[in-house]
Amino acid sequence: MVDYSVNGSVAVLMVNNPPVNALGHAVRVGLKTGIERGAKDSRVRSIIIIGKGQTFPAGADIREFGKPSKEPWLTAVGNLIKTCSKPVVAAIHGTCLGGGLEIALFSHYRIAVSSARVGFPEVTLGLLPGAGGSQRLSRLTGLPVAMEMISSGRHVPARKAKEYGIIDEIVSGDLLKTALKFAQEVQSRPFKDRCLRYKVVPNADRVEEYASAALTQVKKKYKGFEAPVACVQAVRSSAELSYEEGMKRERDLFLQLGQSGQAKAQQYAFFAERAVTKWQMPGGSYKTAKPLPVRSTAVIGAGTMGSGIAVCLLSAGLPVYLLEQNEKFLQSGVKLIESIMAGSVKLGKVSMETAKRAATLLKPTLSYDDIKDVDLVIEAVFENLDIKKEVFSKLDKICKPSAILCTNTSTIDINRISSATSRPEKVVGTHFFAPAYHMKLLENIYGTKTSPEAVATVMKLGKTINKVPVLVKSCHGFLANRMNAPFSSEAIFLVEEGASPQEVDQVNEDFGMPMGPFKVRDLSGIDISWRINREVAKVLGTSITKETRFLGGNRYCGLNDDFYDKGRYGRKTGKGWYLYEKVGGKTAVADPEAEEIINSYRQSRGIVKRKITPQEIFERQFYSAINEGFRILEEGICNMPEEIDISWIYGFSYPKYRGGPMFYASQIGLQRVYDRICHYHETCPYSIHWVPNRLLKKLAENNVPFTQWANHVSKSKM
Numbered sequence: 001m002v003d004y005s006v007n008g009s010v011a012v013l014m015v016n017n018p019p020v021n022a023l024g025h026a027v028r029v030g031l032k033t034g035i036e037r038g039a040k041d042s043r044v045r046s047i048i049i050i051g052k053g054q055t056f057p058a059g060a061d062i063r064e065f066g067k068p069s070k071e072p073w074l075t076a077v078g079n080l081i082k083t084c085s086k087p088v089v090a091a092i093h094g095t096c097l098g099g100g101l102e103i104a105l106f107s108h109y110r111i112a113v114s115s116a117r118v119g120f121p122e123v124t125l126g127l128l129p130g131a132g133g134s135q136r137l138s139r140l141t142g143l144p145v146a147m148e149m150i151s152s153g154r155h156v157p158a159r160k161a162k163e164y165g166i167i168d169e170i171v172s173g174d175l176l177k178t179a180l181k182f183a184q185e186v187q188s189r190p191f192k193d194r195c196l197r198y199k200v201v202p203n204a205d206r207v208e209e210y211a212s213a214a215l216t217q218v219k220k221k222y223k224g225f226e227a228p229v230a231c232v233q234a235v236r237s238s239a240e241l242s243y244e245e246g247m248k249r250e251r252d253l254f255l256q257l258g259q260s261g262q263a264k265a266q267q268y269a270f271f272a273e274r275a276v277t278k279w280q281m282p283g284g285s286y287k288t289a290k291p292l293p294v295r296s297t298a299v300i301g302a303g304t305m306g307s308g309i310a311v312c313l314l315s316a317g318l319p320v321y322l323l324e325q326n327e328k329f330l331q332s333g334v335k336l337i338e339s340i341m342a343g344s345v346k347l348g349k350v351s352m353e354t355a356k357r358a359a360t361l362l363k364p365t366l367s368y369d370d371i372k373d374v375d376l377v378i379e380a381v382f383e384n385l386d387i388k389k390e391v392f393s394k395l396d397k398i399c400k401p402s403a404i405l406c407t408n409t410s411t412i413d414i415n416r417i418s419s420a421t422s423r424p425e426k427v428v429g430t431h432f433f434a435p436a437y438h439m440k441l442l443e444n445i446y447g448t449k450t451s452p453e454a455v456a457t458v459m460k461l462g463k464t465i466n467k468v469p470v471l472v473k474s475c476h477g478f479l480a481n482r483m484n485a486p487f488s489s490e491a492i493f494l495v496e497e498g499a500s501p502q503e504v505d506q507v508n509e510d511f512g513m514p515m516g517p518f519k520v521r522d523l524s525g526i527d528i529s530w531r532i533n534r535e536v537a538k539v540l541g542t543s544i545t546k547e548t549r550f551l552g553g554n555r556y557c558g559l560n561d562d563f564y565d566k567g568r569y570g571r572k573t574g575k576g577w578y579l580y581e582k583v584g585g586k587t588a589v590a591d592p593e594a595e596e597i598i599n600s601y602r603q604s605r606g607i608v609k610r611k612i613t614p615q616e617i618f619e620r621q622f623y624s625a626i627n628e629g630f631r632i633l634e635e636g637i638c639n640m641p642e643e644i645d646i647s648w649i650y651g652f653s654y655p656k657y658r659g660g661p662m663f664y665a666s667q668i669g670l671q672r673v674y675d676r677i678c679h680y681h682e683t684c685p686y687s688i689h690w691v692p693n694r695l696l697k698k699l700a701e702n703n704v705p706f707t708q709w710a711n712h713v714s715k716s717k718m
């Protein structure tokens, strides 16, 4: 795990633990032994620590977290480096993160190639640097930078790290050769004063000012997360306490966070995000299917979604033909793209160069002929099967045979769309979430005839455009919207029965959702849900009237329709479930007129308002979604609960510190969740989503641990 060799007067400790040289137990033992050996070796006058393969150690081995820790701890290894009688040089390439940066900061010198990045991403795992990083970094960089770096987990490019004082020299050429030269040069220099613990924290007297600014920032930016606040507190202690006391404070905070549910959930989310990249479908998987090259693209439809999707492709450097049916719509799409780009530059999310390049890559057109040679098309027209089929039939005639034809449908079965083409194997769903340029989830959907090659292409495309792609099997609503349906229906049923929109939103926001369901409805537009309901009714061969209380045999609430009838479409009209300061405003306040609409709706239907507890609001929304999640698993719409959780985190901004709805259910205990679902099945009849799922029942009865759920899924499918 750590290879020891001597080159002239320099010992080289080469960490060899692919893929990221994580500092697992064997590596820690190897480093300890290597340092001790180098210190004793009479040929050796200095020591290099370097990573084999693609990176310097990228941190502790996260898989060891939560298991009994085995000595030596990283701190003990670091102390050996720090007190070594010979100077130690960290030679950095790739990603020097977490425990890796701890090792580098314990070393006497740090050199790095310009492509390297350094950082303390522990906060993203619900933790803070636990081996003294919060005490040493501030001594090098000063308090504001240390507070920001550690509480954000940001990866800092080598050049910036040099400016901060973290890196001593940026080197070029072969890293090992350069490091050997550097290590020889430093042999004659005194190095004891290089030890960071003896340095004074710059501007320590301004700690109060820096800490309060940092706390205001993190509480706003990372609302609900515990670790960022603890990170600021740990850095703060480097200025307020002695080094030893600061180390103790850091350790206490580390242990406190380590035992919290948030850390467990965030670490689960880390691995879940990687698990979903290992997709599988009948006939292929990430291992066997090869993606086709995507060098040129087209987006059909320049509305809000189409333009947002174009921004994603353009930002990744892909040429985009933007196709519309008339000049007016086309120009409005181009304007929208320009304004999204300008906004992203202003917010520092996109560089000016990227925006300028994007402008040259955008090709607005009214002609299908222009897109005949593109590698991939994404259709983003109105959510209507007939319109989509018409578009796909045209694409089938025009596009080259190898082109991948994607649809940005949010609900319609891919098989129904692909039936309009002679090449259903090339048709695949790419469901973006609004706003498309911001939300990270890309729900990719395969139909019965979609080829693994087409899937591999859109899974790769997702990564290219900086999304988190999750693969699901086609069905009505797919994964995300299928689970969202009971979740948001229950919100409206709760208001129908007696809760206020504010009470429902508050419960959701207290749980950590960035916005409650009624604020979301106001944002996306009450007219949109009104239209979707009519589409659903049409598919069911019926229509919606004032008397409609059931749709397709399921409970239906017409409150949304009453708001629509009053022209209250949400933010876009300045009023919806809430009142806004202006048309397009963002500040939602309770509105007596909205309350009146709700009251008269209840009266006209003979509904007696009742008091509903926050607990009931929470369970009705989240447990009904979880029940649907198990149904989705049982039907094989996805393969593992991680796919559901990642979809919620990146599609609906579900709080990462709770892991996702399925992980959350595992923490509550499946038997309890199942019992409550049975309870609501009795008390809220007429909603099919409360029929308790069989897979959930089976897993609950057998007390199956979360990690085994996926195995039971495949068995239940056989």
Ligand SMILES: CCCCCCCC/C=C\C=C\CC(=O)SCCNC(=O)CCNC(=O)[C@H](O)C(C)(C)COP(=O)(O)OP(=O)(O)OC[C@H]1O[C@@H](n2cnc3c(N)ncnc32)[C@H](O)[C@@H]1OP(=O)(O)O
Pocket: 019, 020, 022, 058, 059, 060, 061, 062, 063, 073, 074, 075, 095, 097, 098, 099, 100, 102, 121, 122, 125, 129, 130, 131, 251, 254, 255, 271, 274, 275
């Ligand atoms: C009494 C008690 C006293 C207390 C004493 C406490 C002492 C504590 C001391 C130190 C604590 C240190 C804490 C840490 O170091 S926490 C870890 C910090 N590091 C990270 O968070 C980095 C995580 N990794 C990444 O961000 C990326 O993987 C990256 C390194 C940027 C590489 O990205 P990419 O090239 O895209 O590769 P993947 O992300 O797909 O990863 C490839 C596979 O490697 C696995 N992996 C990555 N990092 C780790 C890790 N740190 N530990 C274990 N495994 C890791 C990842 O899961 C992929 O695996 P697979 O291919 O199976 O999916």
